[in-house]
Amino acid sequence: MKILLTGVAGFIGSNLGEYLLEKKNEVVGIDNFDSYYQKEIKVRNLSTLKDFENFHFLEIDLRDKPSIKALLEQGFDVIIHLAGRGGVRRSILEPQQYVELNYVATLNLLEVMKETNHKKIVFASTSSVYGNKSEIPFREDRMADWPISPYSASKKACEALLYTYHHIYGFNVYALRFFTVYGRRQRPDMAIFKLIKSIIKEEVFEKYGDGKTERDYTYIDDIVDGVANAAQRVDGYEIINIGGSRTVELNRLISLAEEITGKKAIIVEKPIPEGDVIRTYADVSKANKLLNFSPKVKIEEGLQKFVEWFLKEKSR
Numbered sequence: 096m097k098i099l100l101t102g103v104a105g106f107i108g109s110n111l112g113e114y115l116l117e118k119k120n121e122v123v124g125i126d127n128f129d130s131y132y133q134k135e136i137k138v139r140n141l142s143t144l145k146d147f148e149n150f151h152f153l154e155i156d157l158r159d160k161p162s163i164k165a166l167l168e169q170g171f172d173v174i175i176h177l178a179g180r181g182g183v184r185r186s187i188l189e190p191q192q193y194v195e196l197n198y199v200a201t202l203n204l205l206e207v208m209k210e211t212n213h214k215k216i217v218f219a220s221t222s223s224v225y226g227n228k229s230e231i232p233f234r235e236d237r238m239a240d241w242p243i244s245p246y247s248a249s250k251k252a253c254e255a256l257l258y259t260y261h262h263i264y265g266f267n268v269y270a271l272r273f274f275t276v277y278g279r280r281q282r283p284d285m286a287i288f289k290l291i292k293s294i295i296k297e298e299v300f301e302k303y304g305d306g307k308t309e310r311d312y313t314y315i316d317d318i319v320d321g322v323a324n325a326a327q328r329v330d331g332y333e334i335i336n337i338g339g340s341r342t343v344e345l346n347r348l349i350s351l352a353e354e355i356t357g358k359k360a361i362i363v364e365k366p367i368p369e370g371d372v373i374r375t376y377a378d379v380s381k382a383n384k385l386l387n388f389s390p391k392v393k394i395e396e397g398l399q400k401f402v403e404w405f406l407k408e409k410s411r
């Protein structure tokens with residue numbers, strides 16, 4: 096397949112790109128090196144892809160509609176749209192940025208898809224759209240109308256916009272709700288990265304709350320598997336959870352990290368920040384049915400692999 100992959104220089108994008116290229120797809124990747132975290136990290140992520148002959152990279156911002164139009168005129172079988180700004184806490188400080196980088200950027204892409212007759216899109220949504228009021232485990236057919244941060248509101252708005260393009264123009268859309276993704280090249284602002292870094296460097300780790308919050312952590316290889324299958328099968332309009340389907344308390348994550356590294360964390364307790372949800376937990380039966388998805392990597396194994404990757408990177 097010929098695939099357009101947005102956000103290719105990011106954590107999930109670079110891992111997915113590598114997988115798709117290994118499977119002999121032709122991948123055109125775009126990224127604007129958004130300043131949310133360091134460009135050098137993204138350039139390094141991309142370096143793993145550049146050796147593939149079937150890979151082409153373009154530095155394009157999705158807000159630049161003429162450039163996206165020129166690109167889509169080449170023609171793609173499917174578009175995997177991962178580009179956007181993550182980070183619940185930052186979104187409370189800079190809501191406008193999240194509307195632009197998530198919502199307006201997605202609108203531009205959809206408009207150009209319409210103009211160039213593209214109809215298949217897989218979109219990166221998030222478990223945080225469920226907020227704190229949805230029943231556990233989270234299911235796609237239950238209400239998720241109470242996002243508690245501008246980030247989750249922007250992703251929820253994208254899901255709605257995608258539905259509109261499905262309804263009016265017959266777009267085929269899979270909006271995948273990812274549950275806290277971790278693994279090699281994870282974003283440096285995320286809890287697992289910060290925890291492992293703080294333990295290894297003997298720095299303070301800020302623990303939010305009493306450690307009873309819970310996350311459904313999903314290993315990067317499971318996410319890649321879910322997205323790659325979605326790109327092959329996208330049909331109609333579906334919202335699909337992609338998660339580990341197991342929930343882990345923050346206190347348990349910390350003890351596991353201590354066991355794996357053989358070192359004690361230096362903890363300072365802080366209040367739970369505004370915008371952070373208390374618990375996430377994916378029901379993945381729909382993903383299983385539509386994508387043949389079942390998460391394979393448990394946190395014990397995934398965290399071990401992450402620590403190995405982190406130590407290797409640190410010694411480079």
Ligand SMILES: NC(=O)c1ccc[n+]([C@@H]2O[C@H](COP(=O)([O-])OP(=O)(O)OC[C@H]3O[C@@H](n4cnc5c(N)ncnc54)[C@H](O)[C@@H]3O)[C@@H](O)[C@H]2O)c1
Pocket residue numbers: 101102103104105106107108125126127128129130131137155156157158177178179180181196200219220221222272273274275276277282
């Ligand atoms: N990592 C997670 O746990 C998680 C969970 C739920 C949803 N998601 C979503 O999955 C997607 C990928 O997440 P990630 O963790 O790899 O994030 P990331 O920040 O590492 O990757 C996103 C990439 O998109 C690029 N980008 C942002 N705005 C752009 C624009 N206007 N034009 C072109 N490129 C742009 C960034 O430069 C970045 O490289 C995001 O949309 C995120 O919201 C991630």
